[in-house]
Amino acid sequence: GSPIPAEERRLRDKKHLDDITAARLPPLHHSPAKLLSIEESIAIQIQQKEAYEEMQAKLAAQKLAERLNIKMLRFEPEGEASMQYREVKDED
DSSP: OOOOOHHHHHHHHHHHHHHHOOOOOOOOOSOOOOOOOHHHHHHHHHHHHHHHHHHHHHHHHHHHHHHTTOOOOOOOTTSHHHHHTTOOOOOO
C-alpha cells in the first residue's frame, strides 16, 4: 500500500465515522488543558482545599443546627420595628 497523506486520511476517517454513526461530540465548553508550573498548581490546590473545607464547615454547622433544633434568624437591630416610630410625618 502506498502511504496516504495525513489530511486525506483524516477526511476518509471522518467520512467513515459519519457513515457508521450520527453521534457527535459535545462542544468543548472549557478551554483546553494547559501546563502549569508546580507553584501555580500548588497555589490552586491550596485554594481549592480551603474552599472545600469552608463548604464542609458550613454544611456541618447547618446539620448541627438542624439536629439541635436551632433556628438561625436574621438579626436586624435597625429593622422594621424600630423604624415604625421613627417615621417623620409632615405637620401640614
